[in-house]
Amino acid sequence: MNEIICPSCYRLNRQGARFCAACGRVLAVSSTNDGDEAPTRPSAPTPSDGARSDDAHTIPMARSLDLHVGRRTDVGRRREINEDSLLALDLFWTNRSSGRPAGLFVVADGMGGHKGGEIASGMLVRSLARQAVDEWLPGMIEAPDEPAVWSDWLVAAIQRGNTEIFEWSRQAGFEMGTTVVAAVVVGDQAYIAHVGDSRAYRVNAGGIVRLTVDHSLVESLVSARQISPEEARHHPQSNVIYRTIGDHPQVVVDLKSLRLLPGDRLLLCSDGLSGMLTDEMIRAEIMAAEAPQSACVGLVDAANEAGGEDNCSVILIELKPL
Structure with a gap:
């Protein structure tokens, strides 16, 4: 062969x-x-240990669209160090009078003691940035009409970042880790990967829908109907997460794909936002804002006004026709 x-x-x-x-x-x-x-x-390498939820692959990609992106991170009112890290990389090209946007967006929420979380989230974001420059950008330029390939790339890239962090922490002699929620957007197709309790939402005039399921103790209790979502936000064990980046040499990355419609907003956030604001409060801030960046400012300010108990990081992507 x-x-x-x-x-x-x-x-x-x-x-x-x-x-x-x-x-x-x-x-x-x-x-x-x-x-x-x-x-x-x-076909691209398919991660055998990833959990998938797909609703996008049979829908043709829309044309002449653009992405409007906002981002913001803040240490909050109770923490001394901001252990969150962000990556927002977007590009746009035109051909034959039609335009197509693409982007890679990442929110990572670090954990692991003094500066350990800051190191872990930063390492993951840098790893994904390097892989994007080496692989994602060249591939997007040369093969833009096969966006589903990049869902597999995203999962594999996160898994490689996990291995790097796990090996580094073993050599350093202390435990650390990070959550992650990341999205590859190509045209009107979005591929969302996550580990931990950082979240993705779809927000539009019709409502707000959470796209990810937290890998946490309280989420399990909510699923079992032992506590309510509101009780989960204030539960004393709300910070207990059973799946993180860097905890083991290999990690299962959950993946969801969906089609974005004009007017949809895709929100990625750390639990410093979702732990302070209800879903409806999040939607109200986004829909009241004039643009994604002002929405991000409003979301972080609202989280701080609600107590600011944790670092808060948000990326908001809005799909608009040209």
């Missing part, structure tokens, strides 16, 4: 692989020339 050599790490990969199994580099993108056979474009 023919094999492909990765130009970065020289690892042999199966014929048709999109990504190097060792370093994750994009290996091949198909193109067509007059009379020439196009090289095979295989």
